[in-house]
Amino acid sequence: MINGNAKMDDDIVTQERNYFLQVLKTFDNYKKQSLLRIEYKEKCLSALPSQHQTWLEKYKNDLDNIKSCIDKNADYIPIVVQHAKNIFENLYTSDNSGSHQKSSVGTLSEGLDKVQSVFKQLMRDWSSLGAKEREECYSPVINEIELQFPEDKVDRRDIEILVPGAGLGRLAFEIAKRKFNCQGNEFNMFMLIVSFHVLNHCKKIDEFEVFPWIHQYCNNLSVETQMLSVRFPDIITSLDKSSQFSMTAGDFLEVYTEPDVFDCVATCFFIDCASNIVEFLETIYTILKPNGVWINLGPLLYHYSYMKNEKSIEPSFEVLCEVIKKVGFVMEKCQTGLKTRYCQNPQAMLQYEYDSVFFVCRKPMLNGNHFMGDLQNEIADAFNGDKKWD
Numbered sequence: 343m344i345n346g347n348a349k350m351d352d353d354i355v356t357q358e359r360n361y362f363l364q365v366l367k368t369f370d371n372y373k374k375q376s377l378l379r380i381e382y383k384e385k386c387l388s389a390l391p392s393q394h395q396t397w398l399e400k401y402k403n404d405l406d407n408i409k410s411c412i413d414k415n416a417d418y419i420p421i422v423v424q425h426a427k428n429i430f431e432n433l434y435t436s437d438n439s440g441s442h443q444k445s446s447v448g449t450l451s452e453g454l455d456k457v458q459s460v461f462k463q464l465m466r467d468w469s470s471l472g473a474k475e476r477e478e479c480y481s482p483v484i485n486e487i488e489l490q491f492p493e494d495k496v497d498r499r500d501i502e503i504l505v506p507g508a509g510l511g512r513l514a515f516e517i518a519k520r521k522f523n524c525q526g527n528e529f530n531m532f533m534l535i536v537s538f539h540v541l542n543h544c545k546k547i548d549e550f551e552v553f554p555w556i557h558q559y560c561n562n563l564s565v566e567t568q569m570l571s572v573r574f575p576d577i578i579t580s581l582d583k584s585s586q587f588s589m590t591a592g593d594f595l596e597v598y599t600e601p602d603v604f605d606c607v608a609t610c611f612f613i614d615c616a617s618n619i620v621e622f623l624e625t626i627y628t629i630l631k632p633n634g635v636w637i638n639l640g641p642l643l644y645h646y647s648y649m650k651n652e653k654s655i656e657p658s659f660e661v662l663c664e665v666i667k668k669v670g671f672v673m674e675k676c677q678t679g680l681k682t683r684y685c686q687n688p689q690a691m692l693q694y695e696y697d698s699v700f701f702v703c704r705k706p707m708l709n710g711n712h713f714m715g716d717l718q719n720e721i722a723d724a725f726n727g728d729k730k731w732d
């Protein structure tokens with residue numbers, strides 16, 4: 343039995359190590375893969391009648407310019423990868439099975455998209471261009487946290503806040519900067535690797551430059567739309583020695599199982615990342631202390647909705663509100679129609695804007711007593727009358 347478990351642990355470490363090496367390899371392959379896509383476009387161009395090619399001379403030059411931006415994006419990759427080898431040192435250096443040579447590891451099929459998403463998230467979280475998105479999405483959450491835990495009434499260092507689905511960590515960082523004890527959680531290794539670099543190794547404002555939308559070939563007014571660049575970080579990312587800030591790696595549902603730990607869970611553009619959103623709600627409820635508060639902002643763009651072989655459910659917000667109450671929460675605030683964007687190129691011809699929901703829910707004092715939650719919800723509804731939502 344003991345041997346069996348030890349074998350299983352070894353297998354898990356080997357799998358994790360292999361996955362980690364695949365992520366590094368995918369990062370390394372970014373330039374090659376991206377240039378291959380452009381080569382294909384050049385091939386399509388060169389197959390056109392020669393008259394068309396002449397008329398499209400500028401497009402040909404544009405593709406050359408795009409290549410030089412990809413080169414610049416690729417320059418950033420060895421810097422992050424180098425630091426990644428330090429964070430996950432155990433994974434990088436151990437080789438329990440001896441069967442996975444670094445050179446034999448492949449890339450991840452969805453990997454190029456993941457690298458591109460990280461460049462866009464760098465814009466949202468750590469550039470001055472992302473300030474507007476952060477104002478729309480993060481400020482309502484931060485303002486609510488400040489309202490719930492006023493500095494003159496509580497010692498903020500005692501307030502434990504969790505930000506699941508932290509992306510590149512800006513929201514969690516901003517909360518920690520306000521003296522709360524804050525932990526971000528993220529399961530995307532690409533995000534974790536880059537956030538580790540930004541949070542621990544960026545030393546100067548605007549130290550690096552990336553081209554977040556260089557892979558977006560549609561809806562550009564000119565090639566400059568595609569070549570819009572951002573510099574990051576827009577602020578010094580080191581925190582006071584007294585600050586309590588950490589990031590955890592892993593699936594939110596697996597990492598957080600201990601009940602009654604957090605005073606606040608803050609979710610932004612996260613709850614729709616579940617195939618079964620009810621599991622997210624239950625976990626948030628469990629890990630909150632009695633009287634703890636859950637603050638959420640975002641749309642319901644259910645991530646697993648159109649994925650093959652995924653058992654995804656997509657309840658509307660109306661249904662979700664009922665489930666939130668059934669889980670045991672009391673919904674104290676709810677607003678709809680918050681204009682919010684996610685990693686948008688402000689110059690592109692296509693602009694997505696979400697009418698997000700923002701709500702604040704409390705876990706009632708009597709832990710696990712859903713009846714109390716129901717009662718308090720009824721009282722809250724009665725007081726709100728017809729106008730349930732602001």
Ligand SMILES: C[S@@+](CC[C@H](N)C(=O)[O-])C[C@H]1O[C@@H](n2cnc3c(N)ncnc32)[C@H](O)[C@@H]1O
Binds near residue numbers: 513593611
């Ligand atoms: C849409 S992004 C939002 C990121 C950030 N909160 C923001 O507003 O920019 C959702 C993030 O949640 C992460 N995520 C999704 N499911 C997760 C899970 N089960 N555990 C941890 N992180 C998860 C994704 O990798 C992604 O970085």
